Amino acid sequence: MPKKKYQVEFSINASPSLLYNYLSNPSGLSEWFANNVNSRGEKYTFIWDGHEESAFLMKSKQDTYVRFQWEDDEDTKYFFELNIVVDELTNDVSIVITDFAEEDEVEESKELWESQIEDLKKVLGSK
Template structure:
């Protein structure tokens, strides 16, 4: 069954460079995205409650975005991307999540991102 692409955007009070550290490196990701994150080169291992999932860092641009692809999606076009957007006029910073989910799991997936971004905001003191 094909997955559906969706995007969610969250306003975050943070500088792009600080935010980038939390979305791009294992120690930053392990503070809000997973219980623990390890990396060997482009391969990242995410651990939740003893369960491991591996993803590959496909693309990244300093202070701008990261794109990962789950190992189980390796031969597909599916990925998840975290993009940092800074408004030129207001300097407000947002994070835009692009992800894929089964049609009947999109809302649940969005809620999971919402919960994780709330954790990120608490760490950044941006609540």
């Protein structure tokens, strides 16, 4: 079954460089995204309550974005990307998340991201 692409955006009160560290480094990711994150080169292993999933860092650009692809997704058109966007006028920072989910799981997937980003905001001390 083909997956559906969707995007969600969250305002974050943090500098792009600080944010990038939390999105790209295993130690930063393990503070909000998973219980533990290990990496060997481009391969990241995410651990949640004993459950493990691996993803590859496909692309990244310092202070701008990271794109991962889950190892289970044979189709390279499926990925999740965390994009740091700075508003040119207000300098407000937000994260735009691009992800894919089965049609009937998109809402659930969005809610999961919302919960993850809430955790990230707590770690950053952001409101």
